[in-house]
Amino acid sequence: MDNKRMHRVFYIVSLIQKHLDGTLTANEQKLLISWRDEHPANRQLFEELLQAKNIQEFEASYLSINTSRALVDFKRRYTLEQKSPASIRKILIKISYAAAVLLVVTGATWFLMDRQPRPTVTTVALEHQDIQPGGNRATLTFADGRTIDLSEEQTGIIVNGESISYQEDDIEIENLDAKEAKQLRLATPKGGMYSVTLSDGTQVWLNAESTLEYPSHFGTGVRVVRLDGEAYFDVAKVEGAKRTGGHLLQPFIVISRGQRVEVLGTKFNVSVYGDQPELKTTLVEGSVRLVQGENEKGPSVILKPGQQGIVSEGALAIGVKTVDTESLIAWKDGYFYFNNTPTVELMKEVARWYDVEVVYKGKMPNDTFSGKVKRNTTLMGLMEILQLSTINVKLEDNKLIIN
Numbered sequence: 001m002d003n004k005r006m007h008r009v010f011y012i013v014s015l016i017q018k019h020l021d022g023t024l025t026a027n028e029q030k031l032l033i034s035w036r037d038e039h040p041a042n043r044q045l046f047e048e049l050l051q052a053k054n055i056q057e058f059e060a061s062y063l064s065i066n067t068s069r070a071l072v073d074f075k076r077r078y079t080l081e082q083k084s085p086a087s088i089r090k091i092l093i094k095i096s097y098a099a100a101v102l103l104v105v106t107g108a109t110w111f112l113m114d115r116q117p118r119p120t121v122t123t124v125a126l127e128h129q130d131i132q133p134g135g136n137r138a139t140l141t142f143a144d145g146r147t148i149d150l151s152e153e154q155t156g157i158i159v160n161g162e163s164i165s166y167q168e169d170d171i172e173i174e175n176l177d178a179k180e181a182k183q184l185r186l187a188t189p190k191g192g193m194y195s196v197t198l199s200d201g202t203q204v205w206l207n208a209e210s211t212l213e214y215p216s217h218f219g220t221g222v223r224v225v226r227l228d229g230e231a232y233f234d235v236a237k238v239e240g241a242k243r244t245g246g247h248l249l250q251p252f253i254v255i256s257r258g259q260r261v262e263v264l265g266t267k268f269n270v271s272v273y274g275d276q277p278e279l280k281t282t283l284v285e286g287s288v289r290l291v292q293g294e295n296e297k298g299p300s301v302i303l304k305p306g307q308q309g310i311v312s313e314g315a316l317a318i319g320v321k322t323v324d325t326e327s328l329i330a331w332k333d334g335y336f337y338f339n340n341t342p343t344v345e346l347m348k349e350v351a352r353w354y355d356v357e358v359v360y361k362g363k364m365p366n367d368t369f370s371g372k373v374k375r376n377t378t379l380m381g382l383m384e385i386l387q388l389s390t391i392n393v394k395l396e397d398n399k400l401i402i403n
Contacts, residue, residue, distance in 0.1 A: 016046065025130060027378050129395055131379035134208055134353045137192030140164070141185040142174070156195030156205075159184070161217035167197065181215040188229070191355035193331075198225075201236035202252065205332045208352040209273070220250070227256040230271040232332045235286075237265030259311045260291040260298070268303075269329050275348060279311040282328045292318050327372075334376065338369045347402065354379045356400045365402065 015032045018024045024032065036046045136155050141147045150157065156167040164173045164184075176182065186196050188206045195205045199217040206212055210229025223238070238250045254261040256272040259279050266286025272279045281290050283303040290309040291300040301318045303309050308328070310319035330337035336353075338346055343365040347358045353375060373385055379400070383393045392403040 025132075025378065027132070027376065027381070130381070131354050131356060131395070131398075133376050133378060134191035134193065134355070136194060138186055138188045138194035138206065140173070141187070143182040143184070148173070150194060156197065157186075158197040159199050159214075159216060161199045164216075167195065176216045178217070181217050181219065183213060184216055185211060185213050187211040189355070190352050200238050200250075200252075203234040203236075205232040207231065207271075207331055218250070223250055223252045225252075225254055227254055227270055227272065229273055230269070230331075232267075232269045232329055233263075234267050235263050235265050255294050258293055258313070260294050260296060262289040262291065262296070263287070269325075269332075271328075273348075273352075277312065280308055281311075282308045282323060282325055284325050284329065290318060330372065331375065334374060336373045336375055336382075338371055340368045340370050343367045343369070343402075347400070350379070350382070350400065354400075356398050359399050359401045361401060361403050 012032070012035060015024065015028055018028065019032060036042050136150075136152050138150045139147050140150055140157070150173075151166065154166040154168050157173065158165050158167050159176075161176065162178045163175050165171055166173065186194065186206060188194050188208055188210050190209050192208055193206060195203060196212065196214070197203050198214055200223060202223075204212055204214075204225075207230035210227070210231055212231060213226040218238075233252075233254065235252045238252075249264045252263050252265075254263075254270055256270060257274075257279055259272070259281070261268070261270060261281055263286065266288055267284040268286075268288055269282040269284065270280070271282075281288065281303065283305050285305055288303050288309075289300055290303055290311070292298045292311050292315075299317060301309055301320055303320065306322055306325060308321055308323040310321070312319070324339055327337040327339040336349060346369055350356070351358045356379065369386060373382060377385065380395060394401040394403070
């Protein structure tokens, strides 16, 4: 069995040790119980480790399992070599199965883009220090300047032209004037995400550190919203003025940081964070016209599903490339999805979701990562999963220091 799979089992052992010490976080407790109840073999291993007198020694192996020599030492320490081949096979099968189940429970699926062996990430933190993941957090600002913090127990709001209510239980937040459209502003902080259903039925999911400005209800003309940050749009088709043979569809326009996205009814993702040199629009379904600049007469391209349009400052044309849309919109469904992502770009996502400051000391790492991890993982839990690089990670208060 390879070091990486053994590492996952030792992580469970470390959780069991924290269980014995009474220092498990709520998230870790949930993960441990889920793993234990997943299969009878997991429960048996759990009970055996609870009764083991040498669990500290077992866990100590976890801290030094970065090399093949350490793995051999672990086998010697637990006298695997002295057991019969059949017994060894049973033990390894049990541990291998536990590792596989743990990967499923944590939602982590990792693979190297190259096949060169690498040392693991070293995580160093103050005792028991960790940072919880982001969640449902947002503020809603009204036209008169009033601002309210939206419920963290809800995932989104609905604007129906006459009122604003929560999506899940229809609790009313505010009455609206149905005759006069007022500008509203939904903003998520670092470590927050939220959704809004606009008055035309369009659904918008806001990622962390993002802002959407939109009217309380749309008129009969063009529907216009403004975005800063990142959002996923599922635009409703709306009939507008009559014409011979039917109705015209009302265009839906997203304006953001020097670009304009024009659609009728489609699904797409727009990422325009201020710390990104490129503005990226990814089409999932339908068709969009991407315009460079906020003026509709600027250079433009028509995107097809599976394509990403890239607007760069100073560029004379819009770049277009084929992309894996699943990885780019996974955040909406609660996942990090890295696809050969450089460490620096990965850490920007980490900083936004966990509301931490990332500080680099020494040479900037040039490693890349690929894989899928649930975003409900704690910060140090995520660092534990990212065991594919030579980087060292240290958590000090609200700073994540990368060596």
